[in-house]
Amino acid sequence: MRLRTLSVVLALVFSACGAATPAATSAPSSAPSAAASSGPATAAPEPAVTITFWHGQSGVLGDRLKALIDKFNASHKIQVQATFQGSYTNNELQTKLISAVQAGSPPDMAQLTGLADVANFYKAKAIAPLQPFVDGPDGLTKDQLADIVPSFLDDNSLTINGKKTIVSWPMSKSESVLYYNPDILKAAGVSVPKTWDEFRTALQTVKAKTSFTPLEWTPSIYDFFLPYLFSEGGTALSSDLTKATFNSAEGVKALQYEVDLVNTDKTAVVTKGYDWQNPFAQGKIAFAVSTSVSVPYIEQAMPKDHTFKVGMAPLPAGPKGSKTNLYGNNIVVFAKAPPDHQRAAWIFLKWLTDTDQTVAWSLASGYMPLRVSAKNSAAFKDAAAKDPRLLIPLAGAPGAVGNPASPDWPKIQGPLGDAVTAALLGRSSAKDALDTAAKKADSILSGY
Amino acid sequence: MRGRWREAIEGYLFLAPALLIIGAFHVWPAIYVLYMSLFRWEIAQGPFLGLRNYQHLLEDGDFLRSVGLTVVYVVGTVPLEMAIGLGVALLLHQRLRLRGMFRLLYFLPYVTSQVAVALVWDWVFNPTYGLANGILVGLGAPTRTWLLQPDGLFGRDLPPSLALASIMFVTIWYYLGFHAVVFLSGLTSISDEILDAARIDGAAGLRLFRHITFPLLSPTTYFLLLIATIGAMTSFNLIYVMGGGSTLAGCGGNPLGTTEVAALFVFDRFWCQTELGYASAAAFALGFVVIVFTAANNRIFARRVFYG
Numbered sequence: 001m002r003l004r005t006l007s008v009v010l011a012l013v014f015s016a017c018g019a020a021t022p023a024a025t026s027a028p029s030s031a032p033s034a035a036a037s038s039g040p041a042t043a044a045p046e047p048a049v050t051i052t053f054w055h056g057q058s059g060v061l062g063d064r065l066k067a068l069i070d071k072f073n074a075s076h077k078i079q080v081q082a083t084f085q086g087s088y089t090n091n092e093l094q095t096k097l098i099s100a101v102q103a104g105s106p107p108d109m110a111q112l113t114g115l116a117d118v119a120n121f122y123k124a125k126a127i128a129p130l131q132p133f134v135d136g137p138d139g140l141t142k143d144q145l146a147d148i149v150p151s152f153l154d155d156n157s158l159t160i161n162g163k164k165t166i167v168s169w170p171m172s173k174s175e176s177v178l179y180y181n182p183d184i185l186k187a188a189g190v191s192v193p194k195t196w197d198e199f200r201t202a203l204q205t206v207k208a209k210t211s212f213t214p215l216e217w218t219p220s221i222y223d224f225f226l227p228y229l230f231s232e233g234g235t236a237l238s239s240d241l242t243k244a245t246f247n248s249a250e251g252v253k254a255l256q257y258e259v260d261l262v263n264t265d266k267t268a269v270v271t272k273g274y275d276w277q278n279p280f281a282q283g284k285i286a287f288a289v290s291t292s293v294s295v296p297y298i299e300q301a302m303p304k305d306h307t308f309k310v311g312m313a314p315l316p317a318g319p320k321g322s323k324t325n326l327y328g329n330n331i332v333v334f335a336k337a338p339p340d341h342q343r344a345a346w347i348f349l350k351w352l353t354d355t356d357q358t359v360a361w362s363l364a365s366g367y368m369p370l371r372v373s374a375k376n377s378a379a380f381k382d383a384a385a386k387d388p389r390l391l392i393p394l395a396g397a398p399g400a401v402g403n404p405a406s407p408d409w410p411k412i413q414g415p416l417g418d419a420v421t422a423a424l425l426g427r428s429s430a431k432d433a434l435d436t437a438a439k440k441a442d443s444i445l446s447g448y
Numbered sequence: 449m450r451g452r453w454r455e456a457i458e459g460y461l462f463l464a465p466a467l468l469i470i471g472a473f474h475v476w477p478a479i480y481v482l483y484m485s486l487f488r489w490e491i492a493q494g495p496f497l498g499l500r501n502y503q504h505l506l507e508d509g510d511f512l513r514s515v516g517l518t519v520v521y522v523v524g525t526v527p528l529e530m531a532i533g534l535g536v537a538l539l540l541h542q543r544l545r546l547r548g549m550f551r552l553l554y555f556l557p558y559v560t561s562q563v564a565v566a567l568v569w570d571w572v573f574n575p576t577y578g579l580a581n582g583i584l585v586g587l588g589a590p591t592r593t594w595l596l597q598p599d600g601l602f603g604r605d606l607p608p609s610l611a612l613a614s615i616m617f618v619t620i621w622y623y624l625g626f627h628a629v630v631f632l633s634g635l636t637s638i639s640d641e642i643l644d645a646a647r648i649d650g651a652a653g654l655r656l657f658r659h660i661t662f663p664l665l666s667p668t669t670y671f672l673l674l675i676a677t678i679g680a681m682t683s684f685n686l687i688y689v690m691g692g693g694s695t696l697a698g699c700g701g702n703p704l705g706t707t708e709v710a711a712l713f714v715f716d717r718f719w720c721q722t723e724l725g726y727a728s729a730a731a732f733a734l735g736f737v738v739i740v741f742t743a744a745n746n747r748i749f750a751r752r753v754f755y756g
Binding site: 102213 | 490491492570574575576577595596598599692699702703704705716719720721722723724
């Protein structure tokens with residue numbers, strides 16, 4: 001896990017390096033105050049308070065975020081005091097937040113990973129839902145709200161008293177994508193696969209026609225199993241979140257697909273963590289599956305005398321189209337924060353979501369912009385003209401699915417991951433492995 | 449009378465800093481963990497459960513497995529690292545050339561960060577590009593998947609898995625130098641007069657070691673046995689990093705939980721599954737097991753220690 005921290009930290013550092021130029025130029029010099037520019041006229045004057053913000057963006061990315069926050073502070077009475085509290089991808093930040101909640105002194109707002117973690121903090125009454133602010137005098141108009149990528153809003157909404165409620169707010173979002181080496185695909189005479197069936201055939205062709213490894217990947221449930229399941233129309237949990245549904249026929253099909261690649265076709269090699277990354281960068285592998293912010297990682301691992309343009313494509317599609325897993329982080333506002341701090345936090349979040357800022361952050365970090373219309377902004381268009389790969393995650397965003405809204409999901413992902421491992425090792429059939437995991441999940445969901 | 453009081457107060461004053469630190473960072477947290485273990489406690493404190501968390505531990509296959517794996521880990525590492533450490537110490541005790549350099553080399557792993565060590569070994573065990581498989585290929589032997597392999601060395605479902613065994617190997621390598629250096633200091637403290645006397649009486653080689661050196665080393669051996677056992681029972685870093693696993697989810701213990709020793713179980717349930725109360729119960733139970741083991745060590749070995 002520390003290994004992952006380290007590689008993630010490194011990657012964030014390098015990813016930020018890779019995207020260095022656009023960030024500095026994309027911030028417009030006239031920064032209109034969000035409260036003044038977009039809030040309804042009835043909004044009360046902005047509170048002159050200092051609010052604390054714990055985040056998990058380190059290294060150059062942390063500096064980029066700081067620059068953005070400095071810009072906010074310079075134009076607002078609200079002052080945001082942001083501190084890096086450990087990476088968000090490996091529980092470090094969450095660990096600190098849990099401790100802070102125990103000590104009764106959480107920050108005013110913080111980054112959390114997916115919806116399951118948000119649900120867990122909500123269940124503990126530690127965070128304040130944001131719906132009242134979204135609807136309130138400082139809120140967003142209907143059009144503005146409709147401009148936020150809907151799957152991102154879904155990843156921040158819980159059903160409370162039978163009503164879909166925005167609890168947290170998206171910030172840095174990424175998703176699983178397919179990576180490929182165009183040189184190898186060319187050598188094998190393979191085009192970028194659009195469906196899972198095409199993908200399987202493409203891997204077989206690469207194996208038959210070249211000496212390269214067709215696919216090397218870490219069988220995380222998020223990069224392969226769940227997107228495939230969703231593309232077949234399956235779900236991870238029942239809609240009332242009381243039962244596991246990943247062992248449906250669609251789930252068995254999704255897992256069997258992986259088993260076939262590894263054991264029948266022998267076109268896929270299983271790795272651990274980010275171990276696939278270096279060999280992929282060295283041009284030994286045709287395909288890989290990982291999060292959309294991996295490009296700079298891969299590029300910096302390339303040997304100087306043998307580089308290639310990393311290809312990126314949406315994950316292959318099933319009968320329900322191409323689906324993917326939503327990664328990244330969301331922001332929560334803590335229940336312990338005084339009301340004016342909560343309001344100040346929301347005003348900051350709204351500002352961060354304005355087109356200028358969300359584009360600036362996206363180009364600085366490699367995460368996706370939060371607004372549908374962001375791709376029409378001049379800054380984003382310029383950047384995408386130079387690197388069309390920026391558009392690929394955006395195209396996949398409508399089909400991106402976040403964690404199930406259950407606070408128990410973090411306990412279920414382990415057994416589900418074990419099911420994938422057990423099936424890939426041939427210890428049990430895909431169906432048996434998933435049934436075992438589902439039984440465990442059901443007992444977790446019913447509480448002990 | 450007055451003088452004695454003064455002396456006592458002075459004594460306590462000298463003890464105070466240590467007591468404060470131990471109290472604040474060891475005793476108080478332990479008491480608080482005991483308190484937390486009596487509640488359903490997720491991110492927020494829930495209802496009082498009494499001993500139900502402990503009851504649940506006894507029915508939790510994952511917890512029982514983690515205790516079993518801990519025992520396997522302790523039994524598989526401590527005796528070996530002590531025996532090899534003693535062997536190395538005996539060698540280094542000879543008048544060797546470059547003795548200082550060898551001492552340094554053996555001790556080097558121990559002063560290296562465990563995370564860095566684990567990262568390097570992680571690479572060594574990489575199934576496709578690692579050194580371990582490179583050697584196997586060189587020898588014409590079939591390659592293995594090392595840290596990704598949940599199958600046991602002595603049968604598919606018998607611990608240790610190849611993954612855990614690989615980690616145990618690294619553990620032994622890591623602690624070897626520490627044992628060697630402590631044994632070496634023990635060897636240096638055995639007076640030459642006793643050894644000379646034994647030699648005059650005709651003892652040499654193995655007999656000299658068995659009847660003179662080893663008994664006189666017993667305080668060192670006992671000390672090492674105690675701290676190595678406690679250390680191995682609560683071992684975390686190496687196992688956490690190297691068992692980081694084939695899935696990106698969860699908190700390690702991969703593959704298939706075969707490297708989830710008790711300390712990892714506690715960590716996973718506390719921070720990753722946010723079962724703070726349940727994990728506290730597991731931590732307290734683990735502490736209890738450590739005490740029982742230490743007491744057993746005391747019972748069995750302490751009376752054999754010869755303090756000269």
